[in-house]
Amino acid sequence: MPKVGMPAIRKPQLIDATMEAINEVGLQKASVAMISRYAGVSPAIINHYFGGKNSLLEATMRSVLQQLSEGVRQRLDETDTDDVIARVKAIVGGNFDQRQLDSKVVKTWLAFWSQAMHEPSLYRLQRVNEQRLLTHLKVELKRVLPNEQAVFVAQSIAALIDGIWLRGALAPSGIDGDLAQRIITDYLERQLPADILKKYS
C-alpha cells in the first residue's frame, strides 16, 4: 500500500531543507545527514527520491532559478507591453523580489555560482539563466535604442543587477532592492533619448 503523491511532498521538502542547510553551514559542509535532519527524515530518503546528493543539489538550484524566472515573468505580464522603462523595472524588480533576497536563497545562489564552474550540469543551468536576463533586457531596449547601444546598455544593466546583488550578498545589511531600482532607473534614463523619456514619464 504505497502512499501515492509522496514525491510531490518530499521533493520540495528536501529542496527546502537543502537551502536551510546551505544557509546555516555552507554548501561545503551541508551533508546528506544534515539536510535530512533539517527535513526530519532519514538520510536514505534522499537517495530514494533523488538518487544521490548531486541530483538533489541540481534540483535545488533548478528550483531557485525557476522561482526567479517566474518572478520576472509575472511582473512583465502585469506591465504595459509598450512602456519600456516599466518593463525594465519589472525585470529588475523580479531579480530583487523579496523571495530572492532571503538569506537562505542568497547563500544558495552564491554557493551554486561558485560550484557551477566545476559541475557541467550546474554550469548549463547557470548559463541559461544569465542569457535569459540579457535577452529579456535586449528585447526591451532594442525597441527604443539603436541595436548596438541596446546591447551595450543591456550588458550594463545585467552587470548592475548582478553586481548590486553580489555586493549586497556579502554586506551585513543585506541586499537593498530599492537602491538597485534607483541606480538602474537612473542609469537607464541617462541612456534613453529625450523623446522616449518624455513619452513615459
Add this chain to the structure above:
Amino acid sequence: MPKVGMPAIRKPQLIDATMEAINEVGLQKASVAMISRYAGVSPAIINHYFGGKNSLLEATMRSVLQQLSEGVRQRLDETDTDDVIARVKAIVGGNFDQRQLDSKVVKTWLAFWSQAMHEPSLYRLQRVNEQRLLTHLKVELKRVLPNEQAVFVAQSIAALIDGIWLRGALAPSGIDGDLAQRIITDYLERQLPADILKKYS
C-alpha cells in the same frame, strides 16, 4: 647547519598550488593531498608551514587580495592626482588587471566569495576589500560631484565592476576588461557635469 629560508620559497609555492587545485576541481574538492601534489611536496608540508588547511586557504585569499590591491595602487600612482576620470579608470583597470583575469585567480576569487559567508576569517578579508574599492571611488568622485551623488555613483561603479567581473567569470569567453572600461567610462561621463567633462577631455 640546516637549510634555511625555505618558508619564503614554500609558502608562495603552496599558495600557487592551491589556486591551481581550485582552478582544476573547485575549492570543495581541493584536498590537501591534491594541493601538495601540485606543489610537488608531501601533504604534511602544508601543516608544517601553514599549520592547517584553513590557514593555507586564508593565506591564498590574502595573496589574491593583495595582488589586486597593489594593481590598483600602482595605476593610481601613475595617474595625475587631479584627473578624476583617469583615476577612476585606473581603479577599474586595476580590478581588471591581466593577473586578476587569469582563470586560476577568477575561480579562486569566486570560491572564496561563496566561502566567506561561512568563515569569519575569510569574511573579514572580503569585507575589507569591498569597502576599499568603494572608498577609493568615493574619494575621487567627491571632488567633482555633490556628496550624495558621489556616494550613489561610487556604489554604481563598484556594482558595475563586480557585476561585469562576475558575469564574465561564468562566460565561456571570459572577462572582457575593455568592455568594462567602456561601460564604466560611459556611465561616469553621463554622471559628470558638463564643465568637469570638458576640462578632462
Add this chain to the structure above:
Amino acid sequence: MPKVGMPAIRKPQLIDATMEAINEVGLQKASVAMISRYAGVSPAIINHYFGGKNSLLEATMRSVLQQLSEGVRQRLDETDTDDVIARVKAIVGGNFDQRQLDSKVVKTWLAFWSQAMHEPSLYRLQRVNEQRLLTHLKVELKRVLPNEQAVFVAQSIAALIDGIWLRGALAPSGIDGDLAQRIITDYLERQLPADILKKYS
C-alpha cells in the same frame, strides 16, 4: 522496516573488542581500526554507536567498574548482615572475582588507571570507584572498631587490595586471589579485639 535493537548487541561487542585490543597491544596502540577488526565490523561503526573513540573508551571503563561493583554487591547480599569478618571477605572477594582477574580486564584496568590522571571524565569514574571501596570497608569496620581505628584499618585493607592486585597484574603468574584473602583476613584478625573475634569464629 529496518533491523532494530542493534545497539544492544553492538555496544557490548565493541566494548569487549576494546578490552581485547588493549590486552593485546595496550591502550596506546589500540586504534579504532584494530578494535573494529576485533569486533568484526567496520571502523565507522564505532562513531555510529559511540560517537568517537573517547566515548568508547569511557564506556569500556564504565563497564569494567560496573562489573566490579556488582561483584561486590552480590557477595554482600549473600552475607549475614552482622558477620563483619564475612562482609569484609565478601568485599575482598568481589575485588578478586574471577572476571576481574582476566588478563583482558586487568590490563584494561591498569591502562585506565594511568590514563585517568589526564582525562577528567575517566578521573571522575576512577575516583568514585576508589571512594566506594573505602566507604564499604568503613561502614563494616565502624561496627566493631573505634571510629579512628576503623578508618585506619579501612585504608590499610583498601591499600592491600589495590597493592596485591597491582603487583599481581605485573607478575607472570597473575593475581592470586586466595593469597589476597589470606593476607587480608590475617590482617583483619590481628586488628579486631578478642571478643569480636571469638564471636565470629
Add this chain to the structure above:
Amino acid sequence: MPKVGMPAIRKPQLIDATMEAINEVGLQKASVAMISRYAGVSPAIINHYFGGKNSLLEATMRSVLQQLSEGVRQRLDETDTDDVIARVKAIVGGNFDQRQLDSKVVKTWLAFWSQAMHEPSLYRLQRVNEQRLLTHLKVELKRVLPNEQAVFVAQSIAALIDGIWLRGALAPSGIDGDLAQRIITDYLERQLPADILKKYS
C-alpha cells in the same frame, strides 16, 4: 670541534623534559616534539642522543627506578644492621622519599607501569624493581620470623607500599608518606613475636 661531555648534559635534560611532558599531558600524548620543546632543543636531538623515542622512554624509566633504588640503599646504609624494624622502616621510607612523591615522578611511574605490560624492555625493568623490593623485605624479615611467615609478611608489606602509593597517586591530596609509615609499622608490630618487639623498642 665537537663539544665534549655533551651527552652528560643532554641526556638528563631530555629525561627530565620527558617526565615534565608526561606530567603535563600523559605518556600517550607526550610527543617527541613536545619533549624537545620542554628541553628547549630540536626534536632531532632525541634521535641523536637516544636513537629513538622508545630508548628515551626506557632511559627515563631506568632513571626513576635508579633514584628509587638509591633512596632505599642510602637509608639502609644509615641503619643499624640488626634493628629489623628500623630496616623495614628504611625500606618503606625509601619508597616514599620526597623525590618519589613529586607529581612528575608519580605520573611517570604509573604511565610506565601500564606501559610495561606491552613492552618487554620496560617489563623487565619493572620486574627487577618489584622483586628487589620483595627481596629486601624478605632478607630482613627472615631474621625474626619463621621462613614461611617472613615471605607472607614481606608480600603484605610490599602490597601495602604499592597499594598506598597507587591510591595516593590518584587522590587529589596526593600520597601521604607518613600514613604509609604508620600503617606499615603497625602491621609489622602486630606480626612480630613479643620478644623481638621488646628488643627494639
Add this chain to the structure above:
DNA sequence: GATGAATGAGCCTTCATTCAT
C-alpha cells in the same frame, strides 16, 4: 653538535551510499 626541512605511515573521523527489513 645541532637543526630546520621534509616525509610516509597511520590515526580518527566524516560522508555518501547501499541494503535488508
Add this chain to the structure above:
DNA sequence: AATGAATGAAGGCTCATTCAT
C-alpha cells in the same frame, strides 16, 4: 514508503624519524 544498519573511501592532521647542512 521509509529507515536503521553498515561500510568503503577519503579527508585532515599528527608524529617519529631521516637528512643535508
